[in-house]
Amino acid sequence: MIDVSAKLIRGPVYLTGECVECYITFSNPPVPQHKKSQSNSDVLESLAWASVQIHCQCSTNSKVAYPDSNSISAEELSTSNTDTSFAPCRGERGHIVLSTKPRILFCDLRLSAGESKSYVYSETLPCEAPPSYRGQAVKYSYKITIGMQRINCPIKLLRVPLRVLEVNGFMEHGMCGDSEDLTPTNPxxxxxxxxxxxxxxxxxxxxxxxxxxxxxxNITNTRGKVVRFCLFKQAYKLGEDIVGTFDFSDATIPCVQFSVVLQSEEEINPGCKRWAKLGPAIVSYSKYHEVCLNMKRSQLILPIPLHITPAFATKLVTLKWRLHFEFVTTLTPLTHHNSSSNAYGKVLQGPSSLDIETMIWNLPVNIYSTTPLQVSQGLQAQTKFGVVI
Known part of the structure; x- marks a missing residue:
């Protein structure tokens, strides 16, 4: 019996263009004292070979037609190989959109009882690689697959999941070549x-x-001005807060309440739709809600989760982000006839019913990646995996 463990050295999150490092250990557990034998064959364990590879799979639902009809799916690749060949995608569904060259760790490894052997696997992710994404119709997933085999035995696979973030602006970094560095400097x-x-x-x-x-x-409807909204910036990183202010002081239409939701918009490219009328898939995340009747000002603080995928586009799908606003306005005149006095002062009672209208508005926002360390620490994802062969 050989214990195989794989640990991601710098965490489970990486950027496109970054080097992935995985520490792989093969160990033969020590034999208990009462089971020790004089024969070396009883304690010596061997593996014929071991190989490592990174691959990205794209899986879609029945509403999406994969654009490359000549590509080989994971099912076809796994069934076209026998049990003695290294097929990293064996047993998985989807299309392989990225696959690195396999790296051979060793051939004919022999370990005595209590002995272990470690290897460091490193591979640079391509800059054009798609990010990890779990959408409604499309999913991109990354794995490091370690294949190993004993002589005359089937191959054993150990899969280590990765999360890959795309660096927006990687290829067009020259457009900001003249921009001022906003980070603090040390003279x-x-x-x-x-x-x-x-x-x-x-x-x-x-x-x-x-x-x-x-x-x-200035947010208005057909009856007049509802509110003046201020958004301090348009671009955000994962983990940041979207901060804004609402000014109702000059409103001509009373606003009873409002809500703001961070939403993703997943749009399948026209050439990949099985139905032409297939619309975008909208998914809601963080939400901010407040009752603002008779308020002059209010604010918005909306956190951006670390587990979401920043905006990206491939030949199959385009992901965008937006703020979805809902304003509930009233047509009922707000009077204070229902009032009473007590020892503490005047008590105003609100109307029992209101004639309301709901208005919606969508504001696009740009969400970018952040440092992998921040995402790893925030999500506390698993970094070590193991298998016994």
Whole structure:
């Protein structure tokens, strides 16, 4: 019996273009004292070979037609191989959209009782790789698959899931080449020029999300002005709070309550729809709600979850983000005839019923990735996996 364990050295979250490192250990447990034998064959364990590979699979539901009809699905790939060949996607459904070259860890490994052997597997994710995504109609999932085999035995697979984040602006980082670096600087340190494209892309993302450019929106309906809304910036990173303010002081239509929901909009590309009338899939996440009748001002604080996928686009699907507003206004004149006095002052009683209207409004927002360490610490995802062969 050999215990195989795999641990992601820098956590389970990585950016496209980043190097993935996995620490893989093969160990033969020590034999108990009462079971020890003089024969080496009783305690020596061996493996014929072991190989590692990263692959990304795309799975879709019945409403989506995969664009590349000539591609080989995971089912076809797994059934076309015998039990003695390394098929990382064996038993899984979907299409393989990315697959790295297999790396051979060893051939003919022999371990005595209590002995272990460790290897470090490293692979750089392609910059054009799609991000990890679990949508309504489309899913992208990444795994490190470790295949191993004993002589004359079937292959054993150990799968280690990864989460991959896309660095928005990676390829077009030159558009912000003249932008000012908004991060704090130390005058006593020598300024070092960034060398890798990944560092440049991260700096571009930091500059975009750090810049505050307040935008004001006068929200009206056919009867008059409802509220003036201010959003302090349009670009956010995972884990940030969307902050805004509502000003009802100049409103001509009373607003009873409002709600704001962070929503994703999953749109299947036209060439991949099985039905032409298939609309976008809307999923709601964080929500902010407040009763604002007779209020002059209010605020919005809406957290962005760490587990969501930032906006991206592939040949199959496009994901966008928006703020969905719902305002409940009233046509009933608000008077204070129903009032009474007591020892503490005047008590105003609200109307028993209101004639209301509901108005909706959608505001697009840009959500970008953040550092993998922040996502890993926030979600506390599993980093170590094991199997016995």
């Amino acid at each position: 006593f340190l020598e300024i070092q020029r960034r060398e890798t494209p990944l560092d440049v892309a991260l700096q571009v993302m930091q500059n975009i999300t750090a810049r505050r450019t307040p935008n004001f929106y």
